[in-house]
Amino acid sequence: MVSARLADTPRWLRHHGGKPADGRICRPAGAPAGLSRGLGHGGTQRPALADDPGADASPTKPEPxxxxxxxxxxxxxxxxxxxxxxxxxxxxxxxxxxxxxxxxxxxxxxxxxxxxxxxxxxxxxxxxxxxxxxxxxxxxxxxxxxxxxxxxxxxxxGSAPHGQGRLRQRRLDPAGGAGALTGGCGGERAMDTPTIGILGGYGNVGRHLVRLLLQHTEAHLVVAGRHLLRAREFARECNAQAGSERVCATYAHPMEPDSLKHAFDGAQLLILASPTGRFAEQTALAALEMGCDWLDVQFYTPKLEALHHLRERIESAGRCFVTDAGFAPGLPALLVRYAATQLEPLEVANVFAVINPQGGFPKTPSLYEFARELMRCRYGAYRDGQWRFSSGLGLGEVRQSEFGFAFGTRTCLPLLLEEMRALPERLPSLQETGFYIAGFNWLVDWVGAPLLWLTGRMFPTLWVRPMANLLHWATRVFSTPPHGAILRLESCGWREGGRQNLVVQLYHPDPYLFTAAAVAAGVLQYLRGEGRKPGLWFAGYLYDPDTTLQEMRAMGVQMTQQRSPIRGACPFCRR
Ligand SMILES: NC(=O)c1ccc[n+]([C@@H]2O[C@H](COP(=O)([O-])OP(=O)(O)OC[C@H]3O[C@@H](n4cnc5c(N)ncnc54)[C@H](OP(=O)(O)O)[C@@H]3O)[C@@H](O)[C@H]2O)c1
Structure with a gap:
């Protein structure tokens, strides 16, 4: 049984028996000290210019x-x-x-x-x-x-009239002198006010996150991405709405580590709300060099390996690196931990999700990351003390859940999320757990899903773009109301001497705001200090479940909770 379990475990987890201790992510024993995926600094570095002030500077040092x-x-x-x-x-x-x-x-x-x-x-x-x-x-x-x-x-x-203008260089120093191009953050900042950098801060998730952080914190926010004008427009909009100058905009691209250092110099926390998981190593190294903490929202499993290789450096630098924050990944493990605070011992805890964004999945860079992840994902759930994986689409392990909110009863596939893997170790009484995702619509479920699975196993890189286009088109044209996202926990365990069921359901009509609320709830705990511990963590294990759910409710996520005694067989585990 043990060997089967290890065989199903990714290589980098096997050395630890597939069990990251206490939710921290373990480093692979004997793993090479660094990863190089051909995305090193050399190939993308800006060539030195003869009269460029940074021409002779080392590529790893910020250029004055x-x-x-x-x-x-x-x-x-x-x-x-x-x-x-x-x-x-x-x-x-x-x-x-x-x-x-x-x-x-x-x-x-x-x-x-x-x-x-x-x-x-x-x-x-x-x-x-x-x-x-x-x-x-x-x-x-x-x-x-x-x-x-x-x-x-x-x-x-927004410059001076003809002849009086000043031309500034494209890369900006966020700490000063950048006011002309950044929407007004070049000014002085209070010393005790934290600064949070958000790469991708004007994207689908990022823009909600920035607004929530503006509402719920005092922090200064630096939004960055590849399109400075879009970032500036968004920063202006936010500042106008908030009546403050707390948001500034700048250019940054993980392929240019110097641009990250210029953009986020002085930030305490760097949030990755951009689909840049493939640059995780470069970005994490830049964050370590800048001396700032890290929080990523990306649904991109290979980044975990890159972060693992840096685990010792993260710990020795005393940095707090949090990965897999958001709706899913992010909340499923946290909901199971929440169930464990309500039922003792907890026996069964399954999490079901339905996602149906209005207008379908937007055709933005993250869709490619999402399509790739669906192509490479594995299907499986934890049953009777071991993880069971399906070789196909997980059809042998499908489950049904009643979501309510007019979503009705949906059939769900057991999608393996890395954050769920450590749960049985943390909660030894757990006999059954898993994350199940409901279908999108008939076209995606019956045509898209098999195609994604098939193409993920045959020349996947060739198929990412067509599959992303298919997802975009099929969810835009064929999806029907109701729209939104639901996360539903169905669990059973013991309380006050009897067996009980606990059902928790979270809903928001906008899946991106839902994700942003989950991230912002973690950031609030980080800023208070209780959500900051040195090391590399899954978000689902670091943050306090009760506090996170309360914060999310305050941000507009609807939550219902129902606890009921079990008479006869449990409706969820049939035992
Ligand atoms: N955990 C969850 O539940 C959950 C849910 C939804 C999304 N996500 C993840 O969240 C991330 C963001 O999703 P999204 O839909 O908000 O993404 P998006 O709208 O496609 O892009 C977000 C932002 O990233 C910027 N960006 C894209 N590529 C970049 C690059 N190479 N360098 C710098 N900036 C770049 C984009 O601006 P420019 O194009 O102008 O650079 C944009 O501002 C994705 O990784 C996605 O997988 C997670």
Missing amino acids: RPPACGGGISLPPEPAGGRRAGRSACWGAELLSERGRVEPSAGRAVLRCDALRARSVAVHLLERPLGWATCRPVAGCEEGAETEGDRHARRRL
């Missing part, structure tokens, strides 16, 4: 970048850095030659134009970060007539 102003753009004629950078270079050269005179100068191409045109070029650079162009003053720039394009650029940059 004084704000440049004036009227010129300089770029290397042939930037290195692979196909993508090469394409960007062509695009950049075209853009520049449209807007001014490009002259070779000391082995570089220099755009000679007036400050305003240079500013409009900068807008394009902001929108499509090239990773290598810098904006620098160039002697001899002439004033030119303001064109419609320039006016548009000026409006978008």
Whole structure:
């Protein structure tokens, strides 16, 4: 029995018998000290520029970048850095030659134009970060007539009228001097006010999270992503709504660790609300170098291995790294822990989920991550003291649950979440547990799910995009009301000398807000200190279940709870 269980356990958990102690994630014994998945810094690093202040700096050290102003753009004629950078270079050269005179100068191409045109070029650079162009003053720039394009650029940059503008470089120093481009965070901050960085802070989950943190905390928030203009717009909107200047925006991309350090320098906590799980190692290393804690929301199992390899460094640095926060993963293990506080001993605790976003799953970068995860996922549940895995779609272990809220009774598949794996170790009385997910609609269930399973086993990388498109289309066109997300715990155990059932149900009409509320509830505990312990943790094990559920209710998640004595056989385990 034991060997079967170990065989089903991922390689990095086997050395610990598949049981991360007390919810902390164990490091694989004998695992290599670092992981390299070909996403190292070297290939994506911005090439050094001759007159770039950071040209000679080590790639791991933040470059001191004084704000440049004036009227010129300089770029290397042939930037290195692979196909993508090469394409960007062509695009950049075209853009520049449209807007001014490009002259070779000391082995570089220099755009000679007036400050305003240079500013409009900068807008394009902001929108499509090239990773290598810098904006620098160039002697001899002439004033030119303001064109419609320039006016548009000026409006978008919110800058001074023609001739008086200042051009700043694309990467920003969030601590100071960035006010002109960040929506107003460049000013002074109270020393005791925490700063939280949110990569992907203007995405589906991120935007709800930022709003909740604005409402429920005093923290300063730095939202970042690849599109500075989108980040700035969102920051402005939030600041206007909150009547404060607590949100600022900046550019960051995990493939450019320096950009992370520039963006989140001084932050206590970095929240990953972006589908960047494949860069977990680079991002975690940057967080460790910055000396900040980590909280990720990503549904991307391979990131766990990358984080495991850093576990010792995290612990020795005294950092708190929390992974798998959110709706699912995130809440299922926490709900089982909640049941254990109500029923003693707890015998059965299964968690069921239904997700039906209005308008289907949006076609944003996270959909690819989600599709990939569904393609690689395993099906299985814990029964009679061991994990049972299905080789197919888990049809042998399907269950039905009555969700109410007009969702009715749904058939659910046993999806294996890593966070559930440690539960039987923590709660030895548990005989049955698992996470079950309900279908989306007939097309996804009968066509999409088998295809996802099949393609996940045959050339998965080729199929991610078509499968994500299928998920988007099928959930947009074929989904019917009611919309929203439900998480339902069905459990049984003992209380006051008799067997009892406990059912807890959480519901919110917006699955992304639901996820954000679960994350924000953890952040509130983190800020109070009770949710911060050094080490690497699953969110479902670190946060206090009762407090989390209370906080989530305060954020608008509906919760119902029902406890009833069992007469005869338990409706959930039939025992
Ligand atoms: N645990 C749960 O229950 C749960 C539920 C839902 C979602 N999630 C996870 O939460 C994460 C976010 O989901 P979402 O739907 O909010 O994602 P999204 O809207 O597709 O993207 C979120 C943000 O990430 C930014 N982003 C994307 N790629 C980036 C990159 N390479 N570097 C920097 N920023 C990048 C996007 O901005 P730019 O494109 O402008 O960069 C966007 O602002 C995903 O990992 C998803 O799997 C978890």
